[in-house]
Amino acid sequence: MKPSREISGDGRFVRQPNRFTDRLGPPEPGRYRLYASYACPWAHRVLIVRRLLGLEDLLDVTIVDPIRDEKGWRVPGGDPEYLSELYHATDPGYTGRYTVPCVWDTHEKRLVTNDFPQITLDLEMSWGTSPDLYPERLRPDIEIMNDRLYHGLNNAVYEAGFARDQQAYEEAVARVFTTLDHLEVRLAESAYLFDTLTESDVRLYTTLARFDTVYYPHFKCMVRRLTDYPALWAYARRLHAIPAFGETTDFDHIKRHYYMTQTGINPSRIVPVGPELDWSL
Ligand SMILES: N[C@@H](CCC(=O)N[C@@H](CS)C(=O)NCC(=O)O)C(=O)O
Missing domain, CATH: 1.20.1050.10 (Glutathione S-transferase Yfyf (Class Pi); Chain A, domain 2)
Structure with a gap:
């Protein structure tokens, strides 16, 4: 599904609702896998919280290819080849966009959640509590x-x-x-x-x-x-x-993703040089 399907009659962008909204159960090493993109701000939140809370051994992660084609996010390593396969394995009738972040349950073989605002809260409330990011x-x-x-x-x-x-x-x-x-x-x-x-x-x-x-x-x-x-x-x-x-x-992922994937905004797919920003303190 293209963002164009999320344009209202008066030209506004209205984001699709999140389809999978189960809550993350207690952590079980090896059970849950996060699919994320370094480019995506919503997925980036989860990568930050996972790292801040030291959950690297509890929540496995796969970083998708930054450049998305018409089949959606591609998974390096090819298991599955496209993120869409996880969406269809969970709901064969799914017609929305195949979004990151999402969490796959490797035991039940289903997507638990692509509900980006809830994923970090669940991690903070029941997976790792130090530092307390949600006091x-x-x-x-x-x-x-x-x-x-x-x-x-x-x-x-x-x-x-x-x-x-x-x-x-x-x-x-x-x-x-x-x-x-x-x-x-x-x-x-x-x-x-x-x-x-x-x-x-x-x-x-x-x-x-x-x-x-x-x-x-x-x-x-x-x-x-x-x-x-x-x-x-x-x-x-x-x-x-x-x-x-x-x-x-x-x-690098951020620039290549936005400028090469959102061709409605940037048809040439040229990735700009710069800006030169000094992020050091
Ligand atoms: N789950 C939300 C937010 C997550 C989201 O939009 N992620 C983007 C990347 S920043 C995505 O995966 N887009 C896939 C697509 O548009 O096909 C949504 O459905 O809009």
Whole structure:
């Protein structure tokens, strides 16, 4: 399924619902396999949390090829050849997009979940609890923040990039920069979004990491760059310096994926050179 099937009558991008929404049971070494892409911000969240919580031995991972063709994500090594095979093995009538992140149960041979916002929460609540990225005392505030991040930034950049209507595009871009302006003020006074590193920081980071390289030029979110925001840029680099964040950030995969796969936006499939960004602290 192409994003064009997720364009509403007035040209807005309306993301498909997640099809597989079972919750992850308790960890069992060797049982669950995460399929992820370094390019995808939603999958990147899970790679960061898996690493932060030290779950590498409990949750196996397969990184898909960054360039997606009309058959969807290809699995290096070929078992299966395409991610779509896992979707059809679980639901032969599935007609949606074959998305990462998703978690495959190797015992029951089915996809447990492609419900990206819930996967990290499940890992935090029952797979590994240190550091506590979802502290009980902050949960209501984290939920409000996550909602704001999703509608104002994480998904809004896609709404701008995939819009087929000028007004829909402008409305999404306005939301993006209102949100970034607000976050700039907040992060000028605080190292993290809350008084400790949380799930919300993971969600913010994966969008910021792609901002100047992809969302600014390719999705046309070009009112300001991330590097024009002193506090946000310092915050992004601070997180990038943490190995779980920096070592899961792959700009080669990110660039090749967006520019070579989203041919509706970039028909030439040319991958731009630059921008030169110094992510070091
Ligand atoms: N599960 C969500 C979000 C995950 C998502 O969109 N992942 C993208 C990569 S960033 C994907 O796998 N897209 C596959 C496709 O569009 O065919 C959805 O269904 O929209």
